[in-house]
Amino acid sequence: MSTAPSHSRPARPDHAQPWYRNAVGYQVYVRSFADTTGNGIGDVWGVLDHVEHIATLGVDFVWLNPVYPSPGLDHGYDVADYTTIADDMGGMEAFTALRDALHDHGIRLLMDIVPGHTSDQHAWFRDALTGPDAHHRDFYVWRDPAPDGGPPNNWESIFGGPAWTLDEASGQYFMHRFLPEQPDLNWRNPAVRTAMEQVLRQWFERGIDGFRVDVAQGMLADPDWADTADPTPDMTRDEANDLRFSGYMGRPETPELYRSWRAIADDYDALLLGEVYLSSPELVATYIEPGLLHRAFFLPLQHTDWDRDEVAAMIRPGVDVGHGQFAWPQSSHDDPRAGSRFGGGAVGARRALAFFHLIACLPGTPVMLAGDELGLDNGTVPRTDAEDPVTVRNADRDDGRDGSRTPMPWNDTPNFGFTSGTPWLPLGSNRGPGDTVEVQSREPDSPLHRMRRFLATRSTLAGMLATDEVTWLATDDEPTSTLLGLRRGDVVVVCNFGAATTVDLPGDGELVAASSDDAEVDGARLELGTDTTALVRMPG
């Protein structure tokens, strides 16, 4: 058993259920949240400054993107030291203050653990580079060149180019799923597992409430090092990527790695929320089997348009195999924001809110990215100002991630109150005062107020939250219908992806929440406006 941390944690209201059962998550991309030093980059003190905003929103946990020491080539996902907080992010002092402030508000804190690779500046890799006999050599993945002297196989890096870089001193290649400056750790080496377990314990002892696990489906590579096949034109983007990266992603032995992590996390009542970027919900579900991760993101959901059939094709199988343990992303720092995916501007914002009302009623864990509560779409970032290595290092790629990472607009002052300096990423020329927290706080019908009201109402829907059983509405199967709906416990939830329409309810109901003003219940009829989700409680 572990030693209990010495500071207080939020009280658990219901001891029969883990705290995360119905929790709503709020992702803070710290670099873009609030800068307190004037260097143009957000920091942990900046998160502390806005705890009140987070608390008013009604979310249950905050997930911080990486704030460890890092050269920053992948903006924190190149970790040089797992054991502390970067000085320029505020150091351990800011961490402790934030942890306590969140806990005082009953909000849990998740950090981001990046177990698959380190920075090339990490002491382990510096040591590994000293030669084949180095103590940490086997912490990384080394292979001899192919007979022609080139890389050991045809594997590509996700960020472009080969997944192998030659270490000229030793004549061997090291593997990297991402940048050459992010060498992959060798998870077949038990010493790597032990080292990372110590990292987990250290942070749990410091009172965090869980980890978001970066690239949880990565970790292991094909032990035969076989070339991968090329995708075929009939494949979806996600299927093609699954195949292209199958040499080092989603290996069937990977989920078992999390058995020891789970035992450690459960000692601390902590949540392990995996980023399991695979297209098949069945494969994602192998990571949340008993004794493995508590939750797994279902990320292909971030690749749908505003289209009933596309969303249904994600959500229905996801709910079926997820058993209440899938996490449903609204947006993230890796994909376009929901507002942009669904059309941008006011239309995108309205649809995004409707989408959030839907996913927050599914069994599992809804997670929004800071700024989603304002209905933001992507900030416009000209290519010349790009910061994401996906854009900067690949002239031919247009899937850079800067647009969802532009600074949070707080108020109608220069730089929207994000920084007194020069923001590290443009604010987005499409942003205006109406996008800010300050202005939206004054307007009762703003996305911000609607989100607050919705989360407050959701938390009272005990009859819905108590069950993970879902039945889908008959209209879901009608090819011409624009409706996607479900019944969970005593609540019927219907999202209308098309023009205003009428829905027949299973009986007389009571409208308890809606994402727009265009929803009305009259007995057993629901009048549902365009691009709107309504929640109707069915008595008895």
Ligand code: GLC
């Ligand atoms: C994850 C992160 C992404 C990062 C990558 C490499 O997918 O979400 O931002 O670039 O891992 O660590």
